[in-house]
Amino acid sequence: EVQLVESGGGLVQPGGSLRLSCAASGFTFSTYGMHWVRQAPGKGLEWVSSISGSGDTTYSADSAKGRFTISRDNSKDTVYLRMYSLRAEDTALYYCARDSLSGSVGYAFDIWGQGTMVTVSS
Amino acid sequence: EIVLTQSPATLSLSPGERATLSCRASQSISSYLAWYQQIPGQAPRLLIYDSSNRATGIPARFSGSGSGTDFTLTISTLEPEDFAVYYCQQRSSWPLTFGQGTKVEIK
Numbered sequence: 001e002v003q004l005v006e007s008g009g010g011l012v013q014p015g016g017s018l019r020l021s022c023a024a025s026g027f028t029f030s031t032y033g034m035h036w037v038r039q040a041p042g043k044g045l046e047w048v049s050s051i052s053g054s055g056d057t058t059y060s061a062d063s064a065k066g067r068f069t070i071s072r073d074n075s076k077d078t079v080y081l082r083m084y085s086l087r088a089e090d091t092a093l094y095y096c097a098r099d100s101l102s103g104s105v106g107y108a109f110d111i112w113g114q115g116t117m118v119t120v121s122s
Numbered sequence: 123e124i125v126l127t128q129s130p131a132t133l134s135l136s137p138g139e140r141a142t143l144s145c146r147a148s149q150s151i152s153s154y155l156a157w158y159q160q161i162p163g164q165a166p167r168l169l170i171y172d173s174s175n176r177a178t179g180i181p182a183r184f185s186g187s188g189s190g191t192d193f194t195l196t197i198s199t200l201e202p203e204d205f206a207v208y209y210c211q212q213r214s215s216w217p218l219t220f221g222q223g224t225k226v227e228i229k
Contacts, residue, residue: 035218037166045158045166045209047218061217095165100177106213108156110177112165 002026002111004096009116012086020081020116022096030074033105036081038092049081052105086120093117124148124212126221134229141197143224145210150190154214157186157195161206
């Protein structure tokens with residue numbers, strides 16, 4: 001079964017940092033681009049960051065640039081989102097998603113995890 | 123950044139009726155548009171990619187059309203499980219962007 005399982009969320013103080021993980025299974029991880037998408041409570045979807053299958057190309061939203069870093073370990077079938085200098089407005093459910101086309105990054109998101117909640121509050 | 127504007131914000135319909143959802147892009151995105159369904163408490167699900175292609179396992183009552191700046195998602199006959207929030211998303215250029223969503227609710 002194709003599956004994505006996120007972890008690493010929690011409560012963090014403003015200015016703090018957190019590392020999210022997304023463990024993949026059921027497909028050839030290294031051939032797919034991967035993404036992080038977030039959803040603030042009661043709000044819509046916001047794309048955060050993407051990484052190619054090899055890991056050599058990354059993209060980030062302006063809201064994430066300079067504060068969030070996406071990376072992957074293909075030996076562990078895992079993608080990460082390292083978040084620094086967190087703000088209250090980063091509070092959201094963070095989803096990991098797979099690109100829908102093998103060998104691509106930025107096509108569509110066909111497999112989603114259940115998300116991990118990040119709460120930034122003092 | 124390409125802005126996607128969805129309308130209406132809320133659509134109130136009864137099961138068995140036809141639903142027509144709109145997504146307008148701030149500039150041409152060719153056919154590079156996807157649609158997602160999100161049921162409360164669940165992760166989004168890919169319905170349509172590249173404007174009109176149904177994703178794997180998506181029922182035929184869901185169809186997409188459009189190109190350039192104007193796109194439509196049609197649900198031909200609403201089933202009880204179709205009442206949800208629908209988002210469009212463009213892949214024409216970075217940053218990838220989503221519309222704000224259309225809620226399809228039971229009338």
